Amino acid sequence: MKIKKQGYNICFAVIVVILALMPVLLNAGVISSNSFILFLGKCIAFSIVAIGLDLIWGYTGILSLGHGLYFALGGYAMAMFLKLQATDGNITSFMQTGGMTKLPLMWKPFLSGYLSVILIIAIPAVLAATIGYFIFRNRIKGVYFSIISQALTWAAYSLFTGLQSYTGGNVGITEIKSIIGSIKGDANTGKMFILFYISLAILVLIYGISYFLTHSKFGKILIAIRDGENRTYFSGYCVSTYKNFIYVLSAIFAAVAGAIFVNFNGSITPTQMTISYSITMVIWVAVGGRGTLVGAVMGAFLINLCDYHFSSGVMVEAWQYILGTIFVVTILFFKGGLVGVIRDQLPILIRRVAHKER
Template sequence: MNLTRLKGPGLFAAVAVLALVVAPLVLEPFRLGLLAKYLCFAIIALGIGLAWGQGGMLVLGQGVFFGLGGYAMGMHLKLVDAQGDLPDFMIWSGVEQLPALWKPFANPVFALAMVVLGPMLIATVLGLLVFRQRVRGAYFAILTQALAAAFVILLVGRQGLTGGTNGLTNFFDLFGQDLAADSTQRGLYFVVAVVTGLLYLGARQLVGSRFGRLLVAIRDGEDRVRFLGYDPARVKTVVFAISAGMAGLAGALFVPVVGIISPALLGVVPSLELVVAVAVGGRFALAGAVLGAVVMGYAKTSFSEQFADGWLYLQGALFILVMTLAPKGILGLAASARDALARRSKRPTTPESPPTDDAPGRRVMEEVG
């Protein structure tokens, strides 16, 4: 199957076949579980692609929303395993009564709702407070990064409530299914793959809508959009909340797939790694965000096994090379190569290239205006 000649629906169908048919047949359970983990990261990257690539909001604290969704799911699973008793880490910490914060999460409906609604609510409040003050650019990025650092400190400091540095682990049951069984893990992979595909289609539909064109216009000229009578703060808040909801859902899927949620997975460094992944894949294209997350996840697993001490340096060097030599990422390189081949063969082509920095969305603002 030649994926380079496929575009749009054909390419999506080909990738879906590879993910839902080929991968479960050729990968052993352990590798299939790793792919499910990469797809969880791809969901977060998709939200970053919306906020950063399409909206110009550099989010460096998506680990917060990932953690909120992950802890919501983890709390429910721990209460199910406890069967009316206290979770194991609370017993070790000397807690004698289940905290009031934990009690609602015994209900699966409430827990699943909080997986998405909790991060979206916090992102909405934060967005309204920040964007209405016209905080943007590096200031917004630093703010989200500081939020991630503060969230980790809070989790580590509440040992009896959150499990401290160890987080929540040792999950055994998922809605009546044995989490350790290969069949359950295979089923989880299919769930993660389908959710990733549906979210990608939804995000693509959003970007192609009038709202999406307005979002791109805000990215390329926020003040000009404001002069046209639109409220950029409201649009950016909506997209920021959507990206937070995606991160929360990814965290909820990550917990049963990997079997742990801890502060080490939520801090500044993991959040930065996701931004690097989006940049490597191509932040101006949603497919690039997903591709970058999967590629970086696989690279981290492969190279860290051989270069355990030097992987972070390789990752940093990769980010510098991409931002210097290929600021549009892997998909940008592919588009440039396709253009070059088309020119050499003297055949016209109309690639879906990401916008360039020297074209500040004038046509887009004419459409939304």
């Protein structure tokens, strides 16, 4: 019984162990390319975003279609710090192209590593808290919240692409090294492993925080809000405060994920801030299984592994249609996602087969 209750945690532990073995397999020659480890590093970042989305959607019932905004804000903040490290605090090439002769004021805080870490968390937290305060206080929910989150993301995307001299425009901030130096090439395999394990540790930490919250009284209130917001409100709980807190926390998780992503990707562009990117994040959670945490992690890895193999060659044009079909089928017929199939449908199928054999 204890093992059954801890099934999600055991599944997550297995995922972590498998990920931890990947660098070992690379050294052993089982994996032939460093690029696959870099890809898994990005997937770790995506898993962190998915956990944050699961907290607000799976547990609280708030469907955000604009979390790419917070992911990109964290990514840009990290990229600005890393770019200034590469230029020794001088202006970048796109600033020179834009006619600037000195570092803009908005870039100066990112000269400091400690301040950059604070801003990676503070900027999305303040923005999410402000948005959430006005939205949840006025009890805006459902599709209306989803539309507003999309509109805000589109506005931010337009702003970042328009400020060419400050953000690099459509190209974004490119050609940057990780926080521990270059991780590309065989000579930097050791650094890549260090960054990979640091990112994995952050994933475990965020999963642990999320698991603690969802299995406490706080988590039960979130579920109560999801299943009956008005009833929870009339029970004496300040629903807007709980919703705003979890929304801000999920935004922070997304920003941290964006910062990790930049270290593995070597660049950040407004593409990561588009509405389609945000919707893809929701697909990860839906396919994996809402309200389970581990389902969000599984969905992020599964969809991106499929994308890694199918988004090139003969499948490049069909993959987006396949992804959309998977999402629709999951929502209509498998609301519990992959976890739900394993937890509910698979045992039923096994019992039916066993009964027929008798």
